Amino acid sequence: MSDTSDIGVDVSSDALSDKHILVAISGGIAVVDSVRLLRELRRHGAKITVVMTHSAQEIISPLAIEWASQSQVVTDWDADMAQLELVDAVLVCPATRHTIGCHIHGILDTPMQMALSAARGRNLPMLFIPSMHNSLSQDVVTEDLCKELQEFGHDVFWGEEQEGRNKQPDVVQIIGLLCHLINTNLPNRKRVAITLGATRSAIDSVRWVQNTSTGKTGFDIADYLYRMGHQVTIIRGVVTFNSPLSMQDIRVCMEPESMLSELVNISKSANPPNAWIFSAAVLDYTVTNSNENKIKSGKDTLSIELQKSRKHIDIISKSCVDDLKIGFKLESGYSKQQLIESALDSLKNNRLDAVIANHLENVDHGPVRAYWVDTKGTIIDLEDNFSMAKVIEKRLSQVDDD
Secondary structure (H helix, E strand, C coil): CCCCCCCCCCCCCCCCCCCEEEEECCCCHHHHHHHHHHHHHHHHEEEEEEEEHHHHHHHHHHHHHHHHHHHCCCCCCCCCHHHHHHCEEEEEEEEEEHHHHHHHHHCCCCHHHHHHHHHCCCCCEEEEEECCHHHHHHHHHHHHHHHHHCCCCCCCCCCECCCCCCCCCCCHHHHHHHHHHHHCCCCCEEEEEECCCEEEEEEECCCCEEEECCCHHHHHHHHHHHHHEEEEEEEECCCCCCCCCCCCCCEEEEHHHHHHHHHHHHCCCCCCCEEEEECCCCEEEEEEECCCCCCCCCCCCCCCCCCCCCCHHHHHHHHHCEEEEEEEEEECCCCCCHHHHHHHHHHHCCCCCEEEEEHHHCCCCCCCCCEEEECCCCEECCCCCCHHHHHHHHHHHHCCCC
């Protein structure tokens, strides 16, 4: 959804709808990213209250912060004490060492520190984004302070070291993590394994057979589920699109057999998934005998023998009977009714709970992106990847945890 007004933002998700976030902005040059940070928060539906230190106000105007957040900005002590309003979570970004130290030791010399202590007293989710020169970040005192933050139950998210300093992570990564931390407390959060991208089979050392998939649909689904507090494991093949979020558990498996092997290993792990989403474009046929060396190019014709590959969904469905399983079905040249019938056949034959049915002709454009078809007889038109992810997340949340 697009808003063309000066203060409007495009909606990216509803992960923070009805959530009130206190954003604490302390001094440091990373303050210059605060406008982008606050607008990213609003893209996910958050209500915002901002509190700034005096040093932060010397770097960026509170007027700019008010414009970006479309909310009240607390800059000094006042009778209203808006920073003590009931909020759902606190984001301290950037977090200077002085701010962290004062919070750890309970020094309430600013409106910000009073707000942070009040949030700690209510055991709210709190995310600190340190930003400082390497000489400070590598100091043992800084390390001890951050450990104490974590002992309080707070989360700390460091950026990469660049140009002699720990720079602030990208705002999309910060807000993605904040969404995840807040929504982890929602009921029925799942351990989700999702396959995505294309797979390939080697012809020789430089050539291969590969199907077509950018991985974008799978990543869009994974991103939304992560923001909604689910634990997400990504098993990806060949992709031309990547997630902007900093999800840690991403396994790379380019070939159908290596992807299947990884899925089986995950299913047998100590803490296996209880939900599976099969959005990868897996080759139905693979090269029977791959040549270890490059095949000479002098021949006029080249014959390649293909063999049927094993079905990932079939194997996982047999061993993970009680888990929620969602498959994808892509067809070309089908009517809507034929596509739905194909999805219903897939539900039955592969023991799935739901299928996302796609027309190849509508993947990139068309009035309907895909159709949700499930075992309850529900058929839902999905306009885009966001609506697809929302329907999937709703189904995940309805299933009881194991």
